[in-house]
Amino acid sequence: MWTNFFKLRLFCCLLAVLMVVVLVINVTQVEYLDHETVSATFIDSSGQFISSQVTGISRNPYCGYDQQTLSSQERMEEDSLLAALHRQVPDVGPVPFVKSTDPSSSYFVILNSVAFFQVGSQLEVLVHVQDFQRKPKKYGGDYLQARIHSPKLQAGAVGRVVDFQNGFYKVFFTLLWPGKVKVSIFLVHPSEGIRVLQRLQEDKPDRVYFKSLFRSGRISETTECNVCLPGNLPLCNFTDLYTGEPWFCFKPKKLPCSSRITHFKGGYLKGLLTAAESAFFQSGVNIKMPINSSGPDWVTVIPRRIKETNNLELSQGSGTFPSGYYYKDQWRPRKFKMRQFNDPDNITECLQRKVVHLFGDSTIRQWFEYLTTFVPDLVEFNLGSPKNVGPFLAVDQKHNILLKYRCHGPPIRFTTVFSSELHYVANELNGIVGGKNTVVAIAVWSHFSTFPLEVYIRRLRNIRRAVVRLLDRSPKTVVVIRTANAQELGPEVSLFNSDWYNFQLDTILRRMFSGVGVYLVDAWEMTLAHYLPHKLHPDEVIVKNQLDMFLSFVCPLET
Numbered sequence: 001m002w003t004n005f006f007k008l009r010l011f012c013c014l015l016a017v018l019m020v021v022v023l024v025i026n027v028t029q030v031e032y033l034d035h036e037t038v039s040a041t042f043i044d045s046s047g048q049f050i051s052s053q054v055t056g057i058s059r060n061p062y063c064g065y066d067q068q069t070l071s072s073q074e075r076m077e078e079d080s081l082l083a084a085l086h087r088q089v090p091d092v093g094p095v096p097f098v099k100s101t102d103p104s105s106s107y108f109v110i111l112n113s114v115a116f117f118q119v120g121s122q123l124e125v126l127v128h129v130q131d132f133q134r135k136p137k138k139y140g141g142d143y144l145q146a147r148i149h150s151p152k153l154q155a156g157a158v159g160r161v162v163d164f165q166n167g168f169y170k171v172f173f174t175l176l177w178p179g180k181v182k183v184s185i186f187l188v189h190p191s192e193g194i195r196v197l198q199r200l201q202e203d204k205p206d207r208v209y210f211k212s213l214f215r216s217g218r219i220s221e222t223t224e225c226n227v228c229l230p231g232n233l234p235l236c237n238f239t240d241l242y243t244g245e246p247w248f249c250f251k252p253k254k255l256p257c258s259s260r261i262t263h264f265k266g267g268y269l270k271g272l273l274t275a276a277e278s279a280f281f282q283s284g285v286n287i288k289m290p291i292n293s294s295g296p297d298w299v300t301v302i303p304r305r306i307k308e309t310n311n312l313e314l315s316q317g318s319g320t321f322p323s324g325y326y327y328k329d330q331w332r333p334r335k336f337k338m339r340q341f342n343d344p345d346n347i348t349e350c351l352q353r354k355v356v357h358l359f360g361d362s363t364i365r366q367w368f369e370y371l372t373t374f375v376p377d378l379v380e381f382n383l384g385s386p387k388n389v390g391p392f393l394a395v396d397q398k399h400n401i402l403l404k405y406r407c408h409g410p411p412i413r414f415t416t417v418f419s420s421e422l423h424y425v426a427n428e429l430n431g432i433v434g435g436k437n438t439v440v441a442i443a444v445w446s447h448f449s450t451f452p453l454e455v456y457i458r459r460l461r462n463i464r465r466a467v468v469r470l471l472d473r474s475p476k477t478v479v480v481i482r483t484a485n486a487q488e489l490g491p492e493v494s495l496f497n498s499d500w501y502n503f504q505l506d507t508i509l510r511r512m513f514s515g516v517g518v519y520l521v522d523a524w525e526m527t528l529a530h531y532l533p534h535k536l537h538p539d540e541v542i543v544k545n546q547l548d549m550f551l552s553f554v555c556p557l558e559t
Helices: 002-035 062-067 072-084 191-203 344-351 362-374 425-430 453-473 499-512 523-528 540-554
Strands: 037-043 049-055 101-110 122-131 143-150 155-158 160-163 168-174 179-189 208-216 219-226 235-237 248-250 260-268 289-293 298-302 324-327 330-333 355-360 379-381 392-396 401-407 438-443 478-482 519-521
Touching: 062 453, 072 453, 072 499, 101 179, 122 143, 122 179, 143 160, 143 168, 143 499, 155 523, 168 179, 179 191, 179 499, 191 499, 219 260, 330 540, 344 362, 344 401, 344 540, 355 362, 355 425, 362 392, 362 401, 362 438, 362 478, 362 540, 425 453, 438 453, 453 478, 453 499, 478 540, 519 540, 523 540
Parallel strands: 101 289, 355 401, 355 438, 438 478, 478 519
Antiparallel strands: 037 049, 101 122, 122 168, 143 155, 143 179, 155 324, 160 168, 179 289, 179 298, 208 219, 208 260, 219 248, 235 248, 324 330, 379 392, 392 401
């Protein structure tokens, strides 16, 4: 009996040891997956999706963002996003200006030139960059923008750029309309300038600073604010209790933190560049300058045969590039038929009995301004809000339409915002019941261009979580995301709002909201493809096309 009991105890001990060993191995493997290697699918600099093993992702230590508590899925996603935007700019050491990319010496050539192309064909263009000594460059990293256009037809579309990292680039276009089609290639920034922008993003994220006014009775003080602040001075912690979004101000000397009344942009840091670095940011020299063709810069496109033209625009599937094109100044998405809301009555009919919430920066405030100007029955209600800041409200009592605009929470570079009006989009979404008569549009990007990408990823993660909850409780709610857009650039603006920064934000936005059940207004392509100069706030014809697309999501064509 005792012998059997001893054997049973020995068996139980061995089984327990085995279970502990298996547990340790499993935990080790999970930690390895979470912290060392991430298998990810991401977009490279050419815009292509590629699958790879992402290892050793470096995180920016700014404000302790590298110490965030993330789930394994969130960490995997963030690693994937950061890897997708890791632009391969070789560290070739200091480069004198004369050896940097010269757009006037560089050139492009149409590769597959034939007598005639058919609508739907691919056009390939090779770009070869050279320096100011007219010597070929041996490395890549330049930021190029490309489009095809037909001025007489007011038609245009963007191209996809592939960097071969050896001074050569290939651009792919899809020919989407018949006629004479011209190719245009622009150098936005040379690779040497991109290296400077990367340094500023990593080392000078506080190059835009903010302030708040504190007041109690006759005493008032102004202190600096930001996502985080250097030094050991006492701080006021205004971190949002629900989203965890951090925001701090230096504590006033005489007043309590509760006496804060306004938030406003403090200004921009000066003297960010050395003299050598400044040479890479010269208007008329190497900022958004055209690269000329060494031969013909246009092709002739003929209509496709009737049998092949059916559903050309609708049969492209998801992930189509480009997402659309202009023809006769009207945007034509390739995935669905967009309506034209040319008459105010059409908009009124679409929005009747609906509540429309617009959240975000000034680029979506343009939508509010366009609608209240174009639709006479939509009357703005004076809330006494600061001009260009909001919140704003417009009502059409006859047709039961309510239109609202509210800016997103800090960081935001508006002139003066009452601290009581600093609402985070995620919190606002959590307060919306939703339903078939509720429409939400969001644009959050421009004010995050100076910060490390982790700051923007965190903000979108909170907004996405709130959107998912909204659609879960009210699936018939229409949620629309407006993407970033290109803008005019000069030497100073490039350091804060470069298209290169905004391209990164735009890529993150698309990735994070893919498959969530929201609609996308592709403002990025809609500005790049148009013939008008790039502006932070695009001209009315572009805004009109954005609204037509937005309203087409709200009131789609019946099929």
